[in-house]
Amino acid sequence: MIIQTKNLWKTYGSGDTQVNALRGVDLTVNKGDFLALVGPSGCGKSTLLHMLGAMDTPSRGEIMLEGRELGKLGEGQLTDVRLERLGFIFQTFNLVPTLNALENVMLPMKFAGISRREAKQKALCLLDMVGLKERTRHLPAQMSGGQRQRVAIARALANDPALILADEPTGNLDSENSEKIMELLQNLNRKGRTIVMVTHNPELAERVNRVVYMKDGQLAELQRNTKDIQSA
Numbered sequence: 001m002i003i004q005t006k007n008l009w010k011t012y013g014s015g016d017t018q019v020n021a022l023r024g025v026d027l028t029v030n031k032g033d034f035l036a037l038v039g040p041s042g043c044g045k046s047t048l049l050h051m052l053g054a055m056d057t058p059s060r061g062e063i064m065l066e067g068r069e070l071g072k073l074g075e076g077q078l079t080d081v082r083l084e085r086l087g088f089i090f091q092t093f094n095l096v097p098t099l100n101a102l103e104n105v106m107l108p109m110k111f112a113g114i115s116r117r118e119a120k121q122k123a124l125c126l127l128d129m130v131g132l133k134e135r136t137r138h139l140p141a142q143m144s145g146g147q148r149q150r151v152a153i154a155r156a157l158a159n160d161p162a163l164i165l166a167d168e169p170t171g172n173l174d175s176e177n178s179e180k181i182m183e184l185l186q187n188l189n190r191k192g193r194t195i196v197m198v199t200h201n202p203e204l205a206e207r208v209n210r211v212v213y214m215k216d217g218q219l220a221e222l223q224r225n226t227k228d229i230q231s232a
């Protein structure tokens with residue numbers, strides 16, 4: 001098991017405007033899972049992903065990441081966890097606009113204290129892996145959405161995370177680029193990467209090995225092996 005939530009609640013606001021975004025979520029993600037978290041807009045998917053990513057704290061309940069309870073870690077330890085154990089991929093890519101592809105991928109390694117030389121070598125390797133060998137000096141604005149997302153995936157892998165968290169990673173892409181990103185994520189999973197992907201696209205959910213449905217802040221149904229991509 002990589003990450004587990006126990007009776008997770010998240011309440012935003014207070015009084016009349018109070019929203020229970022998560023209402024008792026128990027979720028276990030195992031090593032090697034490619035899990036799709038599916039559900040309608042507003043059901044709490046991003047909220048849950050933020051909790052898994054140690055980017056926000058629950059109102060109640062606990063989260064165990066690789067045997068450590070996140071709620072018991074200090075701010076410095078949480079920063080290290082985010083930087084070294086987790087990789088994030090966002091719908092809007094979130095690249096640093098003033099840095100080129102290579103520098104964007106090097107950034108998390110720089111923060112983790114890895115030498116410039118080693119970081120550069122690894123970043124080049126990762127960019128090659130996502131098919132961007134020829135684009136390492138391009139700025140985000142000089143790349144297509146699909147290329148930007150591939151840079152973001154390379155960046156997410158920089159510090160060899162235990163868990164990759166992706167929030168609607170193909171939400172801003174056309175179908176051709178979505179397809180490329182899905183193939184890339186499936187390949188990473190086949191190589192042993194554990195991925196939790198938020199999507200509201202049921203077709204994408206056909207391509208992962210676990211689908212978890214979410215509704216009104218609860219996991220409505222824990223389900224099926226759509227196909228055994230581990231053995232592919």
Ligand SMILES: Nc1ncnc2c1ncn2[C@@H]1O[C@H](COP(=O)(O)OP(=O)(O)O)[C@@H](O)[C@H]1O
Nearest residue numbers: 012013019021040041042043044045046047048
């Ligand atoms: N920062 C916030 N403050 C207040 N309410 C929020 C906040 N973030 C999310 N919500 C509310 O929590 C619920 C779940 O939101 P979210 O997790 O973003 O859903 P999803 O990602 O499934 O669309 C929604 O009702 C949303 O309006």
Ligand SMILES: [Mg+2]
Nearest residue numbers: 045046047167
């Ligand atoms: Mg969302």
